[in-house]
Amino acid sequence: MSIVRIGAGAGFQGDRIAPAVELAERGELDFLVFECLAERTIALAQQARLADPTAGYDPLLDRRMRAVLPACARNGTRIVTNMGAANPRTAAERTCAIARELGLSLRVAAVTGDDVLDRIQNYILDETGAPASALGQRLVSANAYVGVSGIVDALDAGADVVICGRASDPALFLAPLVHRFGWAMDDWVRLGRGTLVGHLLECAAQVTGGYFADPGVKDVPDLARIGFPLAEVSEGGNATITKLPGTGGMVTRATCTEQLLYEIHDPARYLQPDVIADFSGVSLEEIGPDRVAVSGASGMAATGQLKVSVGYRDGWRGEGQISYAGVNCVERGRLGLALLRERLADCAAVISEDRADLIGLDSILPQRRAGTWEPPEVRLRYAARCADEATAQRVGEEVESLYLCGPAGGGGVTRSVREILAIASTLMPAAEVAVRAEALKEATAYLR
């Protein structure tokens, strides 16, 4: 029975590169997938592209490709990634250039069509209840979470590297399985199972012991050298999740259960572009060291609607921090926060919301009562959402002024200003989104 070996080379844009190189070199992989695009990343990339038409793809693309392309080419491992962000075509061209520099003959394809900014105007946004057009000049980007079709087309046409923009994260893994096994796009059970494989792998180390360790209770061996996961997937869609021998971390029922439930909401209805996956009957079984067998996922017909992330400029965030320590530090911190609100009262018209924290006491869950415990130190943090950059700047300046004009013993000020790029969501009929695979010329080989 044929088995596809598929690995995860990144679970977010800034992820570690060495574990991906290990997988490329000795994973005997058919496919290596890099998931590098968070909700907001593509809006930031769109802004970068507006400023420079040759930008807007993942800034780490060069480093990742240089690190893994030689081993992937040598071992026949094909790459799928969303590192194209807002500019998959330029990312693919850049990858071709890197391959040429490295003396490799690779066929590279770009998948486009997720950018729906030109037809988003009349769609009502969930968060605002108003059409996207109401954002006017603040509207930056609109990208649909597309399914497997473009990636499958590119793989069917022989691409060694497929670079897309916004696609659903599990689809990056489901697509190679659909391509290799020839699964029908109405085989809901297999599509559901492939989605589970993708979901377990998409955050990379989060299934091999990352985001997991709790010393003394949930210890993870050799976390410093944590390995990234791979799945051995059968034609029926069931799989074994594992990692390379000699790497750190672990794959257990517990690590897989945490990742199974991660960010899925209703386990019986995990909404995806190509399927509604049902994880409610999944079984996980430890069948060997760092080997977990996954079975029992299912699926049903997709909704026909694609989620669209709409990026828009939402003012400026000004922030400042200062520390207090020793006896009565909490009261000095509270005095500092009260002074900030009083001194910024004249900006009330342009500050729509603020946040006053004492880190170490109440910054994570301010609604919980802090109690009577006196910490040895606190860090005051004040942040405000401002309509303009100048006011955001002033917020940090007022925090810094607490040095000389505030409570006793404040130290270690930091401050920052940044434009807020917010994301809202809507749904768009899948028929409105035309996904395309585009082949690129390479020095020694051509696709199609």
Next chain:
Amino acid sequence: MKLHEIAHARTGDKGDISNISVIAYRPEDWPLIEREVTAERVVAHVGHVDACEVTRYALPQLQALNFVLKGNLRGGVTRSLALDGHGKCIGSVVLEMEIAGQSRGEE
């Protein structure tokens, strides 16, 4: 007994929605967790009481609960002024919950 003694947790987010799993270390403790860790107790423990709507999903074969808290993240990570805009720290706080009962795994 704190929930931390018998369960582990992981937190994620999508937009303004928190997704918190609570998973039994030992199958023997599943009935206790299923009975004690109700949606109401979780939202009272960590939620923004004014804005939060919570749903609990149970997966008995995995001895796991999944809590979905809508409106828990002050607009979500892209807008929130919070230090932990993702709400990634919340799951560990859920594990502070006091559980009436004894771990069967330690009997």
